[in-house]
């Protein structure tokens with residue numbers, strides 16, 4: 001067995017990338033099997049980083065490879081897979097070329113090592129670089145149309161770390177104590193890669209990890225003292241905790257028992273309370289009325305492409321259409337339980353208009369709802385509501401502050 005240090009991490013990264021590109025799995029789904037043979041947490045983290053950076057910059061890495069080969073390597077050829085990884089290590093993780101070669105070429109044992117060595121050496125001699133902004137895969141570029149270049153500006157790096165505070169009134173004090181900045185009430189932003197469990201007050205449960213954009217939907221329901229909310233797609237509980245911390249009596253419903261276990265853990269760590277229901281919202285009927293319902297609907301999750309660059313390669317029209325159907329069914333079900341005056345917030349972490357803007361239009365056309373336009377004062381500084389009074393965020397926004405995930409949020413009152 002080859003004992004080259006760093007080789008297992010590269011082998012794991014290759015497996016992760018293959019699972020995404022060939023089998024359409026998420027990085028998260030692929031991790032268990034792909035990283036099992038890797039021992040230490042540092043090597044696992046390296047495998048994740050290599051796979052993530054390869055997928056984030058895939059089109060640009062391929063252009064470099066193609067610029068140095070006489071005959072184009074097929075997309076699924078092993079030397080292309082290994083070269084992508086080697087270039088990502090060198091250009092994105094600053095691994096010195098000699099170390100890239102030492103850990104990359106053994107991945108082609110019994111294969112065309114000389115070819116890979118030649119291509120990599122040509123590119124290092126040319127001192128090639130990557131563009132400032134990653135090139136999107138053609139299909140994504142087409143889908144996002146004129147928004148694509150603005151969105152891509154926010155995709156070059158993994159995102160910073162956003163925390164959401166249990167007690168909003170502590171925002172400034174905690175930002176100072178943690179050495180972070182704040183982009184809105186309850187938000188603390190820390191540099192990317194900050195180790196979570198070593199932050200002060202982790203065990204105390206004073207905060208949880210939640211992207212700034214993901215903090216918007218629940219915040220639009222405001223203070224909940226004396227009121228009941230149904231969090232219809234609740235796990236792992238980021239928005240349940242926000243609602244509970246703002247005084248709502250929350251029923252947190254989700255179809256996944258495994259994800260509800262994470263919600264239970266989150267509630268227990270933060271000392272917050274919610275009634276937990278494991279059920280399929282499409283067949284469940286609540287035994288009580290709610291002042292507000294939050295549908296943080298299952299979606300393509302393309303808005304999380306900064307932290308999960310696999311979505312850029314595995315989500316297409318089929319997955320989006322499937323999600324649109326589920327979202328409509330969930331909205332229909334939830335609105336059926338609402339009484340006059342109750343408030344509905346619909347949210348998706350998607351950049352696809354079919355799941356966002358078009359879905360909101362469909363909901364309005366189908367049901368007797370009055371739009372409750374979101375105001376600037378309700379949003380983090382620098383984010384404005386759309387002309388319709390909806391919220392649309394994307395990773396290219398707040399560029400100077402480190403960006404935010406892509407979300408769509410709309411709010412109505414039942415007439």
Ligand SMILES: C[S@@+](CC[C@H](N)C(=O)[O-])C[C@H]1O[C@@H](n2cnc3c(N)ncnc32)[C@H](O)[C@@H]1O
Pocket residue numbers: 232233234235236237238239240253254255256259279280281282296297298299
């Ligand atoms: C976007 S995630 C929710 C994230 C969560 N709101 C948070 O802030 O942590 C969507 C959730 O919908 C759940 N889900 C999908 N289909 C469902 C259904 N038919 N009934 C209930 N929950 C469902 C999934 O299990 C998943 O946890």
